[in-house]
Amino acid sequence: MxxxxxxxxxxxxxxxxxxxxxxxxxxxxxxxxxxxxxxxxxxxxxxxxxxxxxxxxxxxxxxxxxxxxxxxxxxxxxxxxxxxxxxxxxxxxxxxxxxxxxxxxxxxxxxxxxxxxxxxxxxxxxxxxxxxxxxxxxxxxxxxxxxxxxxxxxxxxxxxxxxxxxxxxxxxxxxxxxxxxxxxxxxxxxxxxxxxxxxxxxxxxxxxxxxxxxxxxxxxxxxxxxxxxxxxxxxxxxxxxxxxxxxxxxxxxxxxxRRPQMDFPVQSVICSLEDANAVKPGKVTVSGYAVSGGGRGIERVDVSFDGGKTWVEASRFQKFGIPYVADDESSDKWAWVLFEATADVQRSTEIVAKAVDVAANVQPENVEDIWNLRGILNTSWHRVQVRVGHSNM
Structure with a gap:
């Protein structure tokens, strides 16, 4: 060349x-x-x-x-x-x-x-x-x-x-x-x-x-x-x-x-916490990204603060000050959305995130169900462990 x-x-x-x-x-x-x-x-x-x-x-x-x-x-x-x-x-x-x-x-x-x-x-x-x-x-x-x-x-x-x-x-x-x-x-x-x-x-x-x-x-x-x-x-x-x-x-x-993979599936990840975290008891806010392939917008991000037993809906946004609406002209259809959710956490727990796109595709719960020998497209629920400490924090 x-x-x-x-x-x-x-x-x-x-x-x-x-x-x-x-x-x-x-x-x-x-x-x-x-x-x-x-x-x-x-x-x-x-x-x-x-x-x-x-x-x-x-x-x-x-x-x-x-x-x-x-x-x-x-x-x-x-x-x-x-x-x-x-x-x-x-x-x-x-x-x-x-x-x-x-x-x-x-x-x-x-x-x-x-x-x-x-x-x-x-x-x-x-x-x-x-x-x-x-x-x-x-x-x-x-x-x-x-x-x-x-x-x-x-x-x-x-x-x-x-x-x-x-x-x-x-x-x-x-x-x-x-x-x-x-x-x-x-x-x-x-x-x-x-x-x-x-x-x-x-x-x-x-x-x-x-x-x-x-x-x-x-x-x-x-x-x-x-x-x-x-x-x-x-x-x-x-x-x-x-x-x-x-x-x-x-x-x-x-x-x-198998056909060559093109679109990527719906995905979300908690980015504000690492895989193991020590926090004080009280309000815990988690933030991260969610995205789906093919131009499909993110309809919802669910966050659980008790290992998947109960869920709260996270807020979603792209540009600050502009409400995110999936598939709206004001939204970037090829781009991720950022999400945020807050809950009261008093004991050690597992925090989980899962996203749903506009076609109602949802992340699979378990990685074992989508395991493949090349390790691609891991879109299973994203989980982080939180240890709550009441002293020396």
Missing amino acids: PGVRGPSDYSKEPPRHPSLYINSKEPFNAEPPRSALFRSYVTPVDLFYKRNHGPIPMVDDIESYSVLISGLVEKPKKLSVKDIRMLPKYEVTATLQCAGNRRTAMSKARKVRGVGWDVSAIGNAVWGGAKLADVLELVGIPKLSSSSKSGGKHVEFISVDKCKEENGGPYKASIPLIQATSPEADVLLAYEMNGEPLNRDHGYPLRVVVPGVIGARSVKWLDSINLIAEACQGFFMQKDYKMFPPSVNWDNINWST
Whole structure:
């Protein structure tokens, strides 16, 4: 790729915030403390989780950087960042979440394989860039197309990033063409994050943002875009990020029996408390995030201060001073909501959160029921233990 290259080693990694919890150094995978998340509706860039599969690509010459759009299209085209910036700019507030968020808790039920994420492999940002639907019109594909004239039905994104899972080849993923060409799906070729140019960790100079879908499909460091007849055949589409039942193990797995995971399920997490907490008796307030995939708003967040016996409904908000109404025009449909609930706590207990989206999907109670060998999509009720002390507190 002219102007951008994928280094062969980790000697030129960018600086990172010192508060991040590092889950692996090479490749660098890290998440912020959970307490950092509920304090801000828009997650600061430095505290946005870092998910990588290889060394961070380097930009040598931004002027020579371009993205090739080819494959099953009538008019293949190379686009520079300048070309993309000339298209109408949109800002989309969207939450990205790694499919492995909360994997550590799932591994306590039975061992799983993957990066050991706690609850912070998630973040909410304001992404700025061109809509993919506008970009694809430049190569002759009208909006709301499910197939190109040449039979292309999927849009494949190929990264500059090289990874061992692809035998040293590039990271890649795809989405259906009908999603890519729908202006309402808000799929972006993003060059900004929270009003600033993307940094290296988050895909500079150009990345894909696919709202409402697991983070693995929002390809960073974009090299090229291909229109293809079938879904991408890359490792992370065909041999990873698929949801299997608890009965499947590494001896009997058949990857071809499952579709690549796209939307993420409804999720909520308490962020104001750690897994074990000491508090004084009296009023206890808990705060956290709730989000659902596919643009589905959060209808309700239930919090229990007695281990799930009784429940109170939490307040929900996105922007301070503006009431949150699920699926209302004033709400960000691709973004998380923050929640808060308060109760009187006089004895040691378990505090639990569960969210319900507008389609009445609700988080499953037990992690064992959704256990899978890759440890993805742990959306079970989130629980924290609280120990109440009456002295020396």
